[in-house]
Amino acid sequence: MTHSRSAEKRVRQAERRRIRNRSVRGTVRTQVRKTLPLIAEGRLEEAGASVREAVSSLDRAAEKGIIHANAAARRKSRLVKKLNAAVAVASSAAPVEEEAKPVRAKAKQVAAPAKAKAPAKAKAPAKAKAKAPAKAPAKAKAPAKAKSKK
Numbered sequence: 312m313t314h315s316r317s318a319e320k321r322v323r324q325a326e327r328r329r330i331r332n333r334s335v336r337g338t339v340r341t342q343v344r345k346t347l348p349l350i351a352e353g354r355l356e357e358a359g360a361s362v363r364e365a366v367s368s369l370d371r372a373a374e375k376g377i378i379h380a381n382a383a384a385r386r387k388s389r390l391v392k393k394l395n396a397a398v399a400v401a402s403s404a405a406p407v408e409e410e411a412k413p414v415r416a417k418a419k420q421v422a423a424p425a426k427a428k429a430p431a432k433a434k435a436p437a438k439a440k441a442k443a444p445a446k447a448p449a450k451a452k453a454p455a456k457a458k459s460k461k
Contacts, residue, residue, distance in 0.1 A: 332377045339378070342368045346390060350397050362394050391415065 313319045342365040349358035366387050373383035 335372050335375065335377045339365070339368045339372050343386065343390065347393070350393050353397060353401060355394075355398055355401055358394055358397065362390050365390055 313322060342361070346358060346361040346365050349361050369378070369383040369387050372378045373380045
């Protein structure tokens with residue numbers, strides 16, 4: 312039992328959010344479960360469309376904070392990897408078909424890591440720099456008036 316009105320309100324809010332989040336997570340799971348058999352059966356056009364829907368629902372769930380962004384990225388990556396493997400197998404079996412192309416998941420642009428620099432040479436001890444002349448002291452302020460207690 313909660314001890315304050317604010318705690319009771321937080322319990323009510325958490326319950327509402329749990330129900331809403333459960334619905335979205337269920338949608339994501341359904342999309343992924345629909346996609347996997349299509350990939351396994353080799354129905355690549357349908358699988359491609361299904362992967363795009365699953366990726367979209369994963370992105371939406373991550374954007375709302377229902378699943379962690381890295382978890383969404385990992386699941387999208389695994390789905391697309393499976394699809395691309397199936398496409399590669401199909402294209403090696405039937406090189407005439409050009410419609411089954413690998414699908415890339417929408418990925419946010421990430422800056423390329425900076426190139427590693429060569430290790431810095433040992434520096435000689437720094438020479439003492441000439442100090443800049445100190446600024447002139449500011450004018451002294453008048454003392455503040457003391458407030459009297461009434």
